[in-house]
Amino acid sequence: MKTCGLIVEYNPFHNGHVYHIQEAKKQTNADCMIAVMSGSFLQRGEPAIMDKYHRTKAALSMGIDLVLELPYAYAVQNSDLFAKGAVQTLNAVHTDAICFGSESGHIEPFQETYKQMQTHSDLYQSILKTELNKGEAFPKAHEKAFYQLPKGNKDNFLDLSAPNNILGYSYLKEILDHNLPIEPITIKRTKSGYHDTSIHGEIASATAIRESILNTKEIPKSTMPHSTYTQLMEYEQKTNQLHNWEVYFPFLQYRVLTMSLDELSEIHGMDEGLEYRMKQTARHAQSLADWIEKIKSKRYTWTRIQRLFTHLLTNTKKSEIHSIKKMSHPNYVRILGMNNTGRQYVNTYKNNISLPIITSYSKNQSSLLSIEERASHSYYSILSPEIKKMLYQQELSGPILI
Amino acid sequence: MKTCGLIVEYNPFHNGHVYHIQEAKKQTNADCMIAVMSGSFLQRGEPAIMDKYHRTKAALSMGIDLVLELPYAYAVQNSDLFAKGAVQTLNAVHTDAICFGSESGHIEPFQETYKQMQTHSDLYQSILKTELNKGEAFPKAHEKAFYQLPKGNKDNFLDLSAPNNILGYSYLKEILDHNLPIEPITIKRTKSGYHDTSIHGEIASATAIRESILNTKEIPKSTMPHSTYTQLMEYEQKTNQLHNWEVYFPFLQYRVLTMSLDELSEIHGMDEGLEYRMKQTARHAQSLADWIEKIKSKRYTWTRIQRLFTHLLTNTKKSEIHSIKKMSHPNYVRILGMNNTGRQYVNTYKNNISLPIITSYSKNQSSLLSIEERASHSYYSILSPEIKKMLYQQELSGPILI
Numbered sequence: 001m002k003t004c005g006l007i008v009e010y011n012p013f014h015n016g017h018v019y020h021i022q023e024a025k026k027q028t029n030a031d032c033m034i035a036v037m038s039g040s041f042l043q044r045g046e047p048a049i050m051d052k053y054h055r056t057k058a059a060l061s062m063g064i065d066l067v068l069e070l071p072y073a074y075a076v077q078n079s080d081l082f083a084k085g086a087v088q089t090l091n092a093v094h095t096d097a098i099c100f101g102s103e104s105g106h107i108e109p110f111q112e113t114y115k116q117m118q119t120h121s122d123l124y125q126s127i128l129k130t131e132l133n134k135g136e137a138f139p140k141a142h143e144k145a146f147y148q149l150p151k152g153n154k155d156n157f158l159d160l161s162a163p164n165n166i167l168g169y170s171y172l173k174e175i176l177d178h179n180l181p182i183e184p185i186t187i188k189r190t191k192s193g194y195h196d197t198s199i200h201g202e203i204a205s206a207t208a209i210r211e212s213i214l215n216t217k218e219i220p221k222s223t224m225p226h227s228t229y230t231q232l233m234e235y236e237q238k239t240n241q242l243h244n245w246e247v248y249f250p251f252l253q254y255r256v257l258t259m260s261l262d263e264l265s266e267i268h269g270m271d272e273g274l275e276y277r278m279k280q281t282a283r284h285a286q287s288l289a290d291w292i293e294k295i296k297s298k299r300y301t302w303t304r305i306q307r308l309f310t311h312l313l314t315n316t317k318k319s320e321i322h323s324i325k326k327m328s329h330p331n332y333v334r335i336l337g338m339n340n341t342g343r344q345y346v347n348t349y350k351n352n353i354s355l356p357i358i359t360s361y362s363k364n365q366s367s368l369l370s371i372e373e374r375a376s377h378s379y380y381s382i383l384s385p386e387i388k389k390m391l392y393q394q395e396l397s398g399p400i401l402i
Numbered sequence: 403m404k405t406c407g408l409i410v411e412y413n414p415f416h417n418g419h420v421y422h423i424q425e426a427k428k429q430t431n432a433d434c435m436i437a438v439m440s441g442s443f444l445q446r447g448e449p450a451i452m453d454k455y456h457r458t459k460a461a462l463s464m465g466i467d468l469v470l471e472l473p474y475a476y477a478v479q480n481s482d483l484f485a486k487g488a489v490q491t492l493n494a495v496h497t498d499a500i501c502f503g504s505e506s507g508h509i510e511p512f513q514e515t516y517k518q519m520q521t522h523s524d525l526y527q528s529i530l531k532t533e534l535n536k537g538e539a540f541p542k543a544h545e546k547a548f549y550q551l552p553k554g555n556k557d558n559f560l561d562l563s564a565p566n567n568i569l570g571y572s573y574l575k576e577i578l579d580h581n582l583p584i585e586p587i588t589i590k591r592t593k594s595g596y597h598d599t600s601i602h603g604e605i606a607s608a609t610a611i612r613e614s615i616l617n618t619k620e621i622p623k624s625t626m627p628h629s630t631y632t633q634l635m636e637y638e639q640k641t642n643q644l645h646n647w648e649v650y651f652p653f654l655q656y657r658v659l660t661m662s663l664d665e666l667s668e669i670h671g672m673d674e675g676l677e678y679r680m681k682q683t684a685r686h687a688q689s690l691a692d693w694i695e696k697i698k699s700k701r702y703t704w705t706r707i708q709r710l711f712t713h714l715l716t717n718t719k720k721s722e723i724h725s726i727k728k729m730s731h732p733n734y735v736r737i738l739g740m741n742n743t744g745r746q747y748v749n750t751y752k753n754n755i756s757l758p759i760i761t762s763y764s765k766n767q768s769s770l771l772s773i774e775e776r777a778s779h780s781y782y783s784i785l786s787p788e789i790k791k792m793l794y795q796q797e798l799s800g801p802i803l804i
Binding site for chain 2: 249250251253254257258259260263283284285286287313314315374377378381382385386388389392
């Protein structure tokens with residue numbers, strides 16, 4: 001069975017994702033499409049609009065055969081650690097190819113860039129350090145260092161200002177650094193930009209779709225398959241909620257106002273005295289957006305602060321992530337859902353999968369899975385006791401089977 | 403100026419409290435009535451039905467001249483530490499007498515009991531230890547040990563099964579142990595029992611009044627002065643809330659589900675492995691009452707668990723209370739409100755008051771006051787951002803002056 005892996009958030013699954021799956025299938029001739037998907041919280045430090053199982057169902061009904069969970073400790077991180085978790089999870093289940101979206105749709109600039117970075121690694125590191133010391137945020141410093149490298153083939157130099165390119169580059173780097181038997185493939189992204197927030201026609205970014213849902217309280221049906229619409233409606237009817245950051249604001253404010261500076265400084269991402277800034281601004285914040293505005297600066301970007309708030313909400317410690325960074329790959333594979341094809345694939349190859357396959361929580365689970373469980377509890381914390389219990393029950397009863 | 407001190411919670415101020423003030427005035431001929439009152443949380447580990455300032459206003463309009471705050475670290479504790487904080491605060495402002503309610507209204511049984519306990523201290527301690535080791539809760543073990551002491555004058559032996567008698571005994575003990583220049587006076591309590599939850603006529607316990615408000619959503623006007631009714635109405639109109647434990651349930655459940663066992667074990671009152679019991683029961687709890695039922699046992703009484711939840715909500719650590727226990731008295735006196743008589747008293751005697759008089763929070767405040775500030779933030783956490791800000795502003799702007 002030929003397999004193709006996709007690295008996704010599906011927040012929510014939309015028409016652009018359908019195109020991505022179709023193109024990936026076409027280019028790889030894969031019999032089984034495997035998605036590794038973030039769970040409760042996303043890379044930019046946001047709560048998913050609906051829980052992982054409803055997002056899984058939407059994906060399974062539109063061409064994905066097997067959905068694996070990208071563990072929280074990798075999912076809410078910068079691109080390097082994110083890529084490590086995602087690529088190594090796909091490698092553990094022997095994915096033949098990984099297909100990711102990029103601006104140009106050509107793999108050569110990624111390969112060329114990787115070569116240049118290898119050759120000029122010292123130069124890159126030294127410029128990066130200088131820029132960081134100047135107070136630049138990491139993505140900006142990275143971009144600056146990168147553009148000062150000698151350009152081998154100019155036509156093939158990557159545009160690193162596009163978030164999708166940065167992620168794609170990190171996937172390729174993880175594959176090549178570890179010599180993984182995975183073919184990297186890229187396809188051109190559909191026209192809507194990552195940060196585009198307006199909706200025209202059938203293709204819109206997930207960001208634009210979420211904004212539209214939160215602002216107009218209406219789901220833009222034209223931008224998504226019917227199954228996504230159904231899942232969003234179902235989740236909202238069950239829980240009375242589509243998640244966004246503001247509903248967690250009372251918890252975050254309460255936490256910061258009752259934690260000591262020492263306790264705050266133990267949270268992953270609370271670097272360079274950010275705990276003081278956070279505490280000073282906590283009392284007067286009138287909303288989470290207002291609070292982030294008060295903390296943010298050139299160095300502390302909105303995304304960085306959002307991630308920090310996510311780690312605060314989930315009580316994720318520096319020491320925990322420090323241990324996880326030392327691991328060469330996640331220590332389990334968790335299945336969120338599968339169809340017949342996915343089930344057949346898992347049954348056929350399970351003896352070749354080197355990592356334990358996890359479907360639920362257990363008493364003596366790894367720290368990685370404990371963090372996941374905390375992330376789920378944090379995510380559900382704003383719901384009513386009965387709904388909380390019901391959603392947690394789903395986590396215990398294992399994958400969605402369709 | 404002759405002063406009389408009362409140790410109160412006023413949760414809320416009712417007709418029994420009016421009687422208490424009148425009797426105390428009659429017996430002491432005091433010109434200035436000073437109340438030391440618990441702030442946001444009460445001795446039995448409950449949130450006050452409305453904030454400290456609205457309760458202060460109700461007290462000031464019914465015969466109290468000066469309201470001081472009993473610091474949280476003393477207020478939410480067993481009777482010994484509670485009494486230390488309260489009596490020492492009143493002593494710091496040179497109160498001539500302390501008047502407390504008791505079942506019989508006679509001071510002799512308290513004095514007799516104190517004498518017996520002094521004489522047979524070793525015996526008492528040894529029985530107490532045995533009973534605790536058998537798994538008895540502290541109040542029960544204390545009572546058992548106490549009743550096994552040789553009774554000097556039997557008629558004058560205290561009934562220690564009544565909560566008010568236990569508190570009264572602790573006040574007297576604090577006065578006599580430290581030889582404080584304060585006259586202890588007791589008056590007979592009005593007919594309603596401490597735990598009586600039904601309402602008949604004009605005298606009802608604070609517990610009964612709160613239950614009635616929470617269950618019927620109506621304030622039993624006949625049981626309280628009009629000023630209390632006004633304050634309750636005003637607070638509810640401002641905040642849309644009269645506080646009870648259930649509104650804090652989402653915060654507590656979230657906290658326990660995202661804290662490690664080590665972190666839980668640092669919380670004051672989390673003894674003898676209670677953290678395991680708390681964690682095991684957290685997921686399935688459908689309300690706070692349901693949760694406490696699941697944790698409670700002969701040894702872990704309802705009150706003890708409620709107190710523990712309060713310390714968890716306010717993030718109060720064993721290490722903090724350990725340091726405070728070593729202090730012979732609170733290290734500040736905080737004024738919550740006063741009328742002209744109170745102000746005159748403070749102005750006349752302030753140079754003789756050995757402790758700093760505090761009205762607000764500040765940057766380099768003592769640990770005792772920092773805990774208080776956290777308790778306030780925890781108490782307000784369930785309110786909307788604007789209301790939170792408004793109530794916190796009151797804490798910064800200092801005492802109520804009428």
